[in-house]
C-alpha cells in the first residue's frame with residue numbers, strides 16, 4: 023500500500039525526505055502565507071461585527087472601529103498588516119518555487135493552482151482597500167471600473183458584476199462586500215486545501 027493511499031498516511035506519512043525539513047529550502051513562505059490567511063479570517067470576522075457597509079457609513083464605521091470599539095484598532099491593524107504580509111509572502115513563495123524549479127513536472131498542476139491563489143490574494147487585497155470607503159477607495163474603484171469597461175462588448179457588464187456601481191467618493195458596494203467577505207475567502211480556502219493535498223500527491227516538497 024502506498025503512503026498516500028489513505029487519509030491517515032496522507033496527514034501523517036511514515037517518512038518524509040530529510041531535505042523537506044530544512045527551513046532553508048522553503049523558508050516556510052507557503053506556511054507563513056497560510057498563517058496570514060488564518061489571522062485574516064479571524065480578524066475579518068471580528069471586524070464584520072462593527073463594519074457598516076454603505077456609501078456614507080463605511081468610512082465612518084472604520085474610524086469607529088479604530089478609535090472607539092475596545093481593541094478595534096488592534097484588530098483592524100492585525101487585519102491590515104496580515105493582508106499586506108500575505109501579498110509579500112505569497113510573491114516570495116512563488117519566487118522560491120521558481121528558484122528551486124519546483125514548477126516543473128510533476129508539480130506543474132500545483133504551479134497553476136498557485137497562480138490562481140496569487141490572483142485571489144491580490145483581488146482580496148484590492149477589494150479590502152475598496153471597503154475602507156475613503157476617497158482613495160472611490161478613486162481606485164473608478165480606475166478599476168474604467169479599465170474593465172474598456173473591454174469591448176462585455177466590459178461594462180463585467181465591471182458591474184465585479185464592483186457593482188461604486189461612487190467615486192467611496193468605492194464600497196454590496197457586491198464588493200460579498201466578494202471580499204464571503205466568496206473570495208471561501209474559494210481561497212478550498213483552493214489552498216487542494217494546494218496542500220497536491221504537494222503530498224506530487225511527492226512532497228523535495229529537490230527535483
Ligand code: HEM
Nearest residue numbers: 048050051052053055056116124132133136137139140227
Ligand atoms: C495562498 C497562497 C499560497 C499558500 C498558502 C501556499 C502554501 C504552500 C505551502 C505550505 C507549500 C509547502 C512548501 C512551502 O512552504 O514553501 C507550498 C508549495 C508549493 N507552492 Fe504554494 N502556496 C501559495 C501560493 C502559491 C503560488 C502563488 C505558487 C506559484 C504560482 C505556488 C506554487 C507552489 C508549488 C509549485 C509548490 C510545491 C513546491 C515544491 O515542491 O518545492 N504556491 N505552497
